[in-house]
Amino acid sequence: MIYLDHNATTRPAPDVVQAMVNVMSSIWANASSQHGPGQDAKRLLAAARATVARVLGCKPVEVIFTSGATEANQLAVRGLLAAAEPTRRRVLFGSVEHSAHLRLAHALAASGVQVDYMPVLPDGTLDLAAAAALMGADVALVSLMAANNETGVLMPTDEVAGLAHAAGALLHVDATQLIGKLPFDFAACGADAVSLSAHKFQGPKGAGALVLRQDTPLVPQTPGSQERKRRGGTENLPAIAGMAAALELLGDVSLEAQRLAQLRDVLEAGLLHALPQTHIWSRDVERLPGTSYLRFGQLSVDVVLQRLDKLGVAASSGAACSSNGSEPSHVLTAMGVPANEALAAVRLSLGHSTTVADVNYLLETLPPLLAPLLHPELTTI
Numbered sequence: 001m002i003y004l005d006h007n008a009t010t011r012p013a014p015d016v017v018q019a020m021v022n023v024m025s026s027i028w029a030n031a032s033s034q035h036g037p038g039q040d041a042k043r044l045l046a047a048a049r050a051t052v053a054r055v056l057g058c059k060p061v062e063v064i065f066t067s068g069a070t071e072a073n074q075l076a077v078r079g080l081l082a083a084a085e086p087t088r089r090r091v092l093f094g095s096v097e098h099s100a101h102l103r104l105a106h107a108l109a110a111s112g113v114q115v116d117y118m119p120v121l122p123d124g125t126l127d128l129a130a131a132a133a134l135m136g137a138d139v140a141l142v143s144l145m146a147a148n149n150e151t152g153v154l155m156p157t158d159e160v161a162g163l164a165h166a167a168g169a170l171l172h173v174d175a176t177q178l179i180g181k182l183p184f185d186f187a188a189c190g191a192d193a194v195s196l197s198a199h200k201f202q203g204p205k206g207a208g209a210l211v212l213r214q215d216t217p218l219v220p221q222t223p224g225s226q227e228r229k230r231r232g233g234t235e236n237l238p239a240i241a242g243m244a245a246a247l248e249l250l251g252d253v254s255l256e257a258q259r260l261a262q263l264r265d266v267l268e269a270g271l272l273h274a275l276p277q278t279h280i281w282s283r284d285v286e287r288l289p290g291t292s293y294l295r296f297g298q299l300s301v302d303v304v305l306q307r308l309d310k311l312g313v314a315a316s317s318g319a320a321c322s323s324n325g326s327e328p329s330h331v332l333t334a335m336g337v338p339a340n341e342a343l344a345a346v347r348l349s350l351g352h353s354t355t356v357a358d359v360n361y362l363l364e365t366l367p368p369l370l371a372p373l374l375h376p377e378l379t380t381i
């Protein structure tokens with residue numbers, strides 16, 4: 001199988017699996033226990049926290065382990081809002097945030113919090129002028145993703161940090177898609193809180209963290225004594241050790257980013273050449289290196305995914321499934337893309353397992369399958 005769905009999840013690295021098996025079989029005590037095995041678990045937790053902090057460029061005390069990015073995002077928004085001054089009751093969200101995060105925005109709005117959305121331009125980039133106009137003395141928090149999971153478009157988080165801080169608000173960044181794909185350094189970034197998820201960079205699912213700048217007030221959302229009282233619940237040590245191992249394995253992210261950008265560019269150029277009806281969204285703006293979001297004319301994504309499946313290629317649609325069938329991606333809709341085009345969206349996300357041979361195979365096999373569908377007259381000659 002050729003796996004081109006790395007933005008959805010990645011295969012755990014063998015060293016990650018090994019680290020987790022080792023912890024599950026030997027360091028299984030509760031890190032809060034006073035006895036010897038408990039202290040071993042506590043030491044392991046501290047070592048994993050130190051590794052995570054070193055790789056992310058933050059202090060160990062700034063790491064709050066969570067069950068993934070969805071929880072980290074919730075903790076950041078609800079926890080920072082609850083700790084903000086009572087005069088600050090407005091929250092700004094990016095309009096193309098991850099769907100789970102937008103559900104949180106809708107839930108907050110339904111509970112009486114004033115929520116505003118920072119729009120994007122037709123190329124998928126943030127409309128900075130519109131974002132600036134939404135800032136104000138009543139804003140507690142701005143929540144913006146670092147990179148979009150569908151288009152791969154990078155968001156101007158440093159500029160938005162400047163805008164938020166000038167208005168006296170905090171900035172939370174959902175860096176789930178960026179960390180592991182592009183260099184990241186918490187100390188150098190402008191955000192007050194950053195979410196990440198281990199399964200996006202060859203770590204385990206159900207493991208993530210909120211990195212919160214030291215001394216930033218936060219009201220815990222799952223009270224308990226763990227994580228310096230910021231997130232209760234017995235620590236998931238195997239997952240935490242797996243995440244630390246995955247971060248340690250990353251090495252020089254920029255080298256891999258270059259490799260993936262080259263492969264992605266070859267793939268896109270080849271598809272455009274063989275199938276001129278191909279349209280690639282956000283091609284000319286700064287994107288994640290391995291993400292390609294495209295449509296082949298207006299061929300339904302189901303048809304394309306079916307052909308890809310036949311070829312042994314796993315990819316993803318941009319549409320969200322609902323009880324009424326498929327709905328166009330909220331990201332493309334926010335970019336002003338009409339529904340018929342958005343329903344043709346296919347996401348190819350390259351990653352650590354992607355090779356030149358994979359790209360060549362796709363370029364050799366996919367166009368002959370799709371061309372007759374795009375030129376129905378050719379099949380009848």
Ligand code: PMP
Pocket residue numbers: 007008067068069070071098100145147148149174176177196197198206207208
């Ligand atoms: N934010 C973004 C941008 C994502 O891509 C994802 C995962 N698709 C999440 C949040 C949710 O992460 P998790 O699976 O760790 O809850």
